[in-house]
Amino acid sequence: MSDADNRTAGQRVAELRRKRGLSQRDLAAEMGRSESWVSQVERGIQPIERLSVLQALADALGVPVRELRPEAEIAPEPEPEQQPQSNDLDGLRVALTGHPSLGSLFGQITACPEPSLEDFHRHVDELWDLAHAASYAALSDRLSKVLPQLEAAVRHGPEAERAELHALLARTYQVAAASFVRQDEPDAAWVAADRALQAAERAGQPLEVVVGLFRLAHAFIRQQRTDQAEQAAMSAINVLTPRSQADASPPEERSLLGAMHLVMAVISAREGARSATHAHIAEARRIAATNGTDRNDFDTEFGPTNVEIHAVSTAVDLGDAGMALDVAEHIDPSGLSPERQARFLVDVARAHAQRRHVGEATAALLEAEILAPEQVHSHHLAREAVRDLVQFSGHRVPEPLAGLADRMAIA
Numbered sequence: 001m002s003d004a005d006n007r008t009a010g011q012r013v014a015e016l017r018r019k020r021g022l023s024q025r026d027l028a029a030e031m032g033r034s035e036s037w038v039s040q041v042e043r044g045i046q047p048i049e050r051l052s053v054l055q056a057l058a059d060a061l062g063v064p065v066r067e068l069r070p071e072a073e074i075a076p077e078p079e080p081e082q083q084p085q086s087n088d089l090d091g092l093r094v095a096l097t098g099h100p101s102l103g104s105l106f107g108q109i110t111a112c113p114e115p116s117l118e119d120f121h122r123h124v125d126e127l128w129d130l131a132h133a134a135s136y137a138a139l140s141d142r143l144s145k146v147l148p149q150l151e152a153a154v155r156h157g158p159e160a161e162r163a164e165l166h167a168l169l170a171r172t173y174q175v176a177a178a179s180f181v182r183q184d185e186p187d188a189a190w191v192a193a194d195r196a197l198q199a200a201e202r203a204g205q206p207l208e209v210v211v212g213l214f215r216l217a218h219a220f221i222r223q224q225r226t227d228q229a230e231q232a233a234m235s236a237i238n239v240l241t242p243r244s245q246a247d248a249s250p251p252e253e254r255s256l257l258g259a260m261h262l263v264m265a266v267i268s269a270r271e272g273a274r275s276a277t278h279a280h281i282a283e284a285r286r287i288a289a290t291n292g293t294d295r296n297d298f299d300t301e302f303g304p305t306n307v308e309i310h311a312v313s314t315a316v317d318l319g320d321a322g323m324a325l326d327v328a329e330h331i332d333p334s335g336l337s338p339e340r341q342a343r344f345l346v347d348v349a350r351a352h353a354q355r356r357h358v359g360e361a362t363a364a365l366l367e368a369e370i371l372a373p374e375q376v377h378s379h380h381l382a383r384e385a386v387r388d389l390v391q392f393s394g395h396r397v398p399e400p401l402a403g404l405a406d407r408m409a410i411a
Helices: 003-019 024-031 035-042 051-061 090-096 117-132 136-156 159-182 186-203 206-222 226-244 251-270 274-291 304-317 321-328 338-354 358-371 373-378 380-393 399-407
Strands: none
Touching: 003 035, 003 051, 024 035, 024 051, 090 136, 090 159, 090 186, 117 136, 117 159, 117 338, 136 159, 136 373, 159 186, 159 206, 186 206, 206 226, 206 251, 226 251, 251 274, 251 304, 274 304, 304 321, 304 338, 321 338, 338 358, 338 373, 338 380, 358 373, 358 380, 358 399, 373 380, 380 399
């Protein structure tokens, strides 16, 4: 849409909002967005490219989509969407429920030999390998066994190993939190991230506490609690920024600072704040350039490539599909994990979907599916993109897209 079209659509939104007697804050609350986002839509600054967002706005205003945008296609009334038969992390969600080691408080110590400290290190590294591969069903099975063992070990293991065991427990809850967010389970991610914070503090590892805040912020973002996500991210940025300016600043700390700026970029983009989004991306680029190469400190995969992947993602969130595709052309994500590569391809598909490039978007999603099928089938952004593409196609849904929608249980 042109800038003039955006302004006209924005004026229509403002008129309909006032007609319903809603303030910008009221409409923002109904949409699960910020007040500044509504303001920018009404002023024509924030374009609405996705049909799903347009439909949500129309529903909040109590009008048909065509009343907001006359040229929008009217799709047939959709059938209720099927959901995947089970969630890959169901077993882990159950394992997280209740007290992690209640029996040990009553002296019920298992007679089975506990894994050694060396074994626990290997197990936790393997858990992160599964997370980076987006193998969530296998991860859930392994985590459900390792977590209770670690919880028992931090209570009854050798005193000399307690701090190290708590650090391993923090990393284990971090992998659970990261995976829950990716599988659209933010409430469970919140629980896991909070436990990671507690374990990191008991381990005396302040940087691991920051990692816990990083995971917590992502859970808040998925719950649309942007004020809490911002508080978690900015508290870390405020502490790490002056430390990063020292000559002896370790790259691991800089990686965490850069990762938190990427969190803030995501938050700003979701709120439609372009200048803030670009400022945080620019700062993350500077930090990544200082570190020099792609890294995986604290399993964040922070580095120049991941920053550019976030530049693509936030551009899509802002409705800047052209910018997203321009940046994407220069990214080679092959050195990153399958999870990161698949997420990049999902964002490329979202950018193509904003331009109604059904073939290109479908190709990107199919490539992502090969890399990380569990992630693509369950991630809310991938599912939104497929629904939009099916709507665009009307009664002539291309066979590859229809097959993908069927595998994702999307009607």
